[in-house]
Amino acid sequence: MKLKIEQLNLSHLISLVAKAVSPRSPKPALSCVKFSAGEEGLILDATDQELWIRSSSKDVEIEYPGEVLVDARLIEEIVKNLPKSDVQIETEENKRVKITCEKSKFELFTQEVEEFPEFKPPNPQFEFDLSPILLRDMLEKVMFSASTDEIMKNLNGVYIEIEGKTIRLISADGFRMALTEKEIATPDIPEQTPYMGFLLSLRSVREISRIIEAGEEEDKMHVIYDGKKIGLELNRTFVITQRIEAEFPDYKKVLPEGFKTKITLPTNTLYQSIKRIGVVAKPGSETIRFDIADNIFQISSTSSDYGNSKEEMSIEKEGDDIAIAFNPRFLLEALSRVDDENVTLSFIGPLSPTQINPATLSDYEFIVMPIRM
Amino acid sequence: MKLKIEQLNLSHLISLVAKAVSPRSPKPALSCVKFSAGEEGLILDATDQELWIRSSSKDVEIEYPGEVLVDARLIEEIVKNLPKSDVQIETEENKRVKITCEKSKFELFTQEVEEFPEFKPPNPQFEFDLSPILLRDMLEKVMFSASTDEIMKNLNGVYIEIEGKTIRLISADGFRMALTEKEIATPDIPEQTPYMGFLLSLRSVREISRIIEAGEEEDKMHVIYDGKKIGLELNRTFVITQRIEAEFPDYKKVLPEGFKTKITLPTNTLYQSIKRIGVVAKPGSETIRFDIADNIFQISSTSSDYGNSKEEMSIEKEGDDIAIAFNPRFLLEALSRVDDENVTLSFIGPLSPTQINPATLSDYEFIVMPIRM
Numbered sequence: 001m002k003l004k005i006e007q008l009n010l011s012h013l014i015s016l017v018a019k020a021v022s023p024r025s026p027k028p029a030l031s032c033v034k035f036s037a038g039e040e041g042l043i044l045d046a047t048d049q050e051l052w053i054r055s056s057s058k059d060v061e062i063e064y065p066g067e068v069l070v071d072a073r074l075i076e077e078i079v080k081n082l083p084k085s086d087v088q089i090e091t092e093e094n095k096r097v098k099i100t101c102e103k104s105k106f107e108l109f110t111q112e113v114e115e116f117p118e119f120k121p122p123n124p125q126f127e128f129d130l131s132p133i134l135l136r137d138m139l140e141k142v143m144f145s146a147s148t149d150e151i152m153k154n155l156n157g158v159y160i161e162i163e164g165k166t167i168r169l170i171s172a173d174g175f176r177m178a179l180t181e182k183e184i185a186t187p188d189i190p191e192q193t194p195y196m197g198f199l200l201s202l203r204s205v206r207e208i209s210r211i212i213e214a215g216e217e218e219d220k221m222h223v224i225y226d227g228k229k230i231g232l233e234l235n236r237t238f239v240i241t242q243r244i245e246a247e248f249p250d251y252k253k254v255l256p257e258g259f260k261t262k263i264t265l266p267t268n269t270l271y272q273s274i275k276r277i278g279v280v281a282k283p284g285s286e287t288i289r290f291d292i293a294d295n296i297f298q299i300s301s302t303s304s305d306y307g308n309s310k311e312e313m314s315i316e317k318e319g320d321d322i323a324i325a326f327n328p329r330f331l332l333e334a335l336s337r338v339d340d341e342n343v344t345l346s347f348i349g350p351l352s353p354t355q356i357n358p359a360t361l362s363d364y365e366f367i368v369m370p371i372r373m
Numbered sequence: 374m375k376l377k378i379e380q381l382n383l384s385h386l387i388s389l390v391a392k393a394v395s396p397r398s399p400k401p402a403l404s405c406v407k408f409s410a411g412e413e414g415l416i417l418d419a420t421d422q423e424l425w426i427r428s429s430s431k432d433v434e435i436e437y438p439g440e441v442l443v444d445a446r447l448i449e450e451i452v453k454n455l456p457k458s459d460v461q462i463e464t465e466e467n468k469r470v471k472i473t474c475e476k477s478k479f480e481l482f483t484q485e486v487e488e489f490p491e492f493k494p495p496n497p498q499f500e501f502d503l504s505p506i507l508l509r510d511m512l513e514k515v516m517f518s519a520s521t522d523e524i525m526k527n528l529n530g531v532y533i534e535i536e537g538k539t540i541r542l543i544s545a546d547g548f549r550m551a552l553t554e555k556e557i558a559t560p561d562i563p564e565q566t567p568y569m570g571f572l573l574s575l576r577s578v579r580e581i582s583r584i585i586e587a588g589e590e591e592d593k594m595h596v597i598y599d600g601k602k603i604g605l606e607l608n609r610t611f612v613i614t615q616r617i618e619a620e621f622p623d624y625k626k627v628l629p630e631g632f633k634t635k636i637t638l639p640t641n642t643l644y645q646s647i648k649r650i651g652v653v654a655k656p657g658s659e660t661i662r663f664d665i666a667d668n669i670f671q672i673s674s675t676s677s678d679y680g681n682s683k684e685e686m687s688i689e690k691e692g693d694d695i696a697i698a699f700n701p702r703f704l705l706e707a708l709s710r711v712d713d714e715n716v717t718l719s720f721i722g723p724l725s726p727t728q729i730n731p732a733t734l735s736d737y738e739f740i741v742m743p744i745r746m
Contacts, residue, residue, distance in 0.1 A: 074652065074679050081649040096680060104649055108680035276454040276477055279447065306447050307469060307481035 001037045001066025002090045007101060009057055010087055011079045013044050014072075016055040016214060016237050019207050021072040022048030029115035032069040033076075035089065037062045046072060047117060051204050052240040053211070054119065068097050069111040075099075078106055121240060122229035126196060130167070132221040132234055134182055136212040138169045139205050141180040141337045141364055146202050147173035154246035158205045162196040170251050176330050177254055177367040178337070196225060198243040211237055254367060256353045259346040261292060262318040264359050267343040271335045273311050277301050278328035280309040287371050288328040292347075293321045301328075324350045325371045331356070334366035374410045374439025375463045380474060382430055383460055384452045386417050387445075389428040389587060389610050392580050394445040395421030402488035405442040406449075408462065410435045419445060420490060424577050425613040426584070427492065441470050442484040448472075451479055494613060495602035499569060503540070505594040505607050507555055509585040511542045512578050514553040514710045514737055519575050520546035527619035531578045535569040543624045549703050550627055550740040551710070569598060571616035584610055627740060629726045632719040634665060634692040637732050640716040644708045646684050650674050651701035653682040660744050661701040665720075666694045674701075697723045698744045704729070707739035 014033060022030050025048065034045040041058035068091050079087065082101040090098045092107070099106040139158065147155035152174075161168040168181040200208075211234060212221070224231040231240045278288050282303040291298040295317060300310035324347060335343060340358030347354050350373065356366040387406060395403050398421065407418040414431035441464050452460065455474040463471045465480070472479040512531065520528035525547075534541040541554040573581075584607060585594070597604040604613045651661050655676040664671040668690060673683035697720060708716060713731030720727050723746065729739040 071679065077652045078649070078682075081645070081652060083645070103686065104646075104682070104684045106653065106680065106682045108653075109678075272454070272456070273477075276451065279450045279454060280479065280481075305482075306444065307479065309451075309477070309479045311477045313476065 001035065001068055002063040002088070003037045003042060004061040004063075004086050004088050005042060005057065006059070007079065007082045007084050007087050009059055010042075011076075011082075012214075013042070013055050013057055014076045014079055016211060017044045017046040017053040018072045018076050019210065020046040020048060020051045020053035023073075027115065029069055029111045029117075031072060032111050032116070033072045034067065034069050034113070034116050036065075036067045038065040045116070045119060049117060050201065050242060051207060052119070053207065053237065054240075055237040057236065066091050067113045069113055069116055070097055070108055071111075074108065078108075120229075121238070122224045122226040122231045124224050125226040126194070127222065127224045128184070130184060130221045130223050132212040132219050134184075135167075135221065136209050138167070138180050138182060139209050142169045142171040142178040143202065143205060143209070144171075144333050144337075145173060145176050145178035145366070146171040148202070153244055154199065154248055157199045157201045157244050157248075159197065159199045159248040159251070170248070172249060172251065172254070175327070175369050176334070177251060178334065179251065179255075179365045179367075180363055182363060197248075198225070198230060199246065199248045200230065200241055201244055204239075204241040208232060208239055208241075211239060254353070255365075256346070256348055256355055256367065259348055259355070260320045261322045261347040262344060263292060263297060263315045264342050264344045265297070265313065265315055267335055267338045267341060267358075269313070270343060271332060273299050273313070274328050274331050274335070277309045277311055278332075280306050281328060282306070286328050287325050287373075288331070289323065289325045289373065291323045292317060319347075322347050322350065323373070324354065325373045326354070326368060327371060330368050334368065337366075338364065374408065374441055375436040375461070376410045376415060377434040377436075377459050377461050378415060378430065379432070380452065380455045380457050380460050382432055383415075384449075384455075385587075386415070386428045386430055387449045387452055389584060390417045390419040390426040391445045391449045392583065393419040393421060393424045393426035400488065402442055402484045402490075404445060405484050405489070406445045407440065407442050407486070407489050409438075409440045411438040418489070418492060422490060423574065423615060424580060425492070425611075426580065427611040427613075429609045439464050440486045442486055442489055443470055443481055444484075447481065451481075493602075494611070495597045495599040495604045497597050498599040499567070500595065500597045501557070502593045503557060503596050505585040505592050507557075508540075508594065509582050511540070511553045511555060512582050515542045515544040515551040516575065516578060516582070517544075517706050517710075518546060518549050518551035518739070519544040521575070526617055527572065527621055530572045530574045530617050530621075532570065532572045532621040532624070543621070545622060545624065545627070548700075548742050549707070550624060551707065552624065552628075552738045552740075553736055555736060570621075571598070571603060572619065572621045573603065573614055574617055577612075577614040581605060581612055581614075584612060627726070628738075629719070629721055629728055629740065632692065632721055632728070634690065634695045634720040635717060636665060636670060636688045636690050637715050637717045638670070638686065638688055640708055640711045640714060640731075642686070643716060644705060646672050646686070647701050647704050647708070650682045650684055651705075653679050654701060655679070659701050660698050660746075661704070662696065662698045662746065664696045665690060692720075695720050695723065696746070697727065698746045699727070699741060700744060703741045707741065710739075711737065 025031050036043040042060045043056040045054045085102050088100040095110050096107050097110050150156050159170045165184050167184050170179045222233040277299045281301045289300045297315040298312045302308040334356050338358050340361050342359035344359045353367045398404050409416040415433045416429040418427045458475050461473045469480050470483050523529050532543045538557050540557050543552045595606040650672045654674045662673045670688040671685045675681040707729050711731050713734050715732035717732045726740045
């Protein structure tokens, strides 16, 4: 392999794929980026065997084709620091790769190319286009609710459902659940698309979000799913991930019904109040209390370490009075994702799940379990 | 005590003093900020008994005077989150303090005011004015070279020397030393100022830097020193710290003399080269090698894990050829503080201290010990 590519282009390609590398793999090949030069230009691959990221560029001069495996952290750091000039990459007989840029010369050890796993994209069984910005915004609305405990495989991710032209994302950690749904705006999705539901790991969706971030507003993302693997292609970057073979809870059963109390109030006012009043809550067991009586909504907190805090606001209430307590962080994380001037809180009782949703939109819903007072 | 003050003003005051609080003191009073309302307005004090920060504002309506001790972390967080409106603070009979801002009410526990140490400013034995910006820039130029090991009391700080109209700051950690000196620009320093030299802890100088950051370009800082304590006053903020009673090494003995080799080259070019070439250096025992022969300067690095790297540049050399190795981080940290287009490197030999200084200015000097090859 011998090729020439611009430093900025190469640095961008490496940064796209390097996040798929497993940082401490017992298999040295998995801590590498694979470079393949051929008719398709320069293709870079990285994987930890759960997540695969491939990115490529045709903007490269290939003198002769070939492949090489280079330590990902090392090559990323080197290329980032090279002058903004042409970078020449050349494999040598002694299993080394030579990188030259202006007066800088690097000779790096490489791993056996054969040790790198084989690239297996999903079969194009179901495929459709999706707005990457739409997907990123939806992920941002639910990801925070996923469990960060990797042992709880079925909650450590985002469940994605596609039903007709609707895409729905759900995350839950046992104490709360966030759900968002949108129409898939592109007309390319076939009307007869069968129901699809699959769970992706939190790690995979974080990387998908990051790759979308590097894209442009008007880009289209192509999605391929074969019942086991999901592939997403954006520009010339391809992310492949396995569906998690664990059962996501039946979220429809969790959605509360038969509310007894409903209040609607300005989203930001509520957010700021909870933030302020919650400062007094005892660290480690934060609790904030809501008392809704007649048209007064009181938010308060008490801790044996610090003292107490309270604040009142006038509200329009539907239904019964209620006293209920929550973890303030859960409320703040949900409220910061409500894209509506006003927010509706719907209560069943002090021990039942409470629903938080935008007052005028129906695209987002957050369910939180109260804390027993 | 009962008073009214603007939220922004109070929040700023608290953030200035709160850094002097000791985060996990066995004495609860030392985790508090002391509020004192009286003829001087509102005075806030915080200390960990090594460092004392006092700040005050006259922009306050005092209904009746008094004092109270409130947990620093708590009051800082509460006030930061209050609406931008007037804040009322009132002490209550039950040893609580009531904080009210619009519809928010906080009742916080307090500590006994008597438990707080007594404020003892230094005697105005020696005093002069100093440009805070000058002091901050000088601190920034040397602080990185101080030892971060709190056990090594004599190196875990910055040594400050005042000799006539010259102020000199020095930090060293046993492997390197940074020195900077300037003329004190203000005419207020008496010609007959005796020699002063004192060591301040790294923690104290970091807080001094931070407080200067909050000030304005044209501010003047008043310095008082009584041989034991140093007080610095900037606007209405007063920092008092003890000199460290440990002997700082005689830096004049460390300054190398009788150079055998001198090269001068563009500061940024050298910085970028070292950064690039150093990527290949083995993490944990980073080494970068300089080979200076005739008019060629080669920078290289080799590691048994990654491979090797090298780069050459043409230079004008005075004196002998030399081969010498360094920790690249030490060089980068020094070079990033050279405010000159060109930098001069002066060598004695491969085992002797090397000097790095701006090519045309004489205000900064960095000494680094080489690594045995």
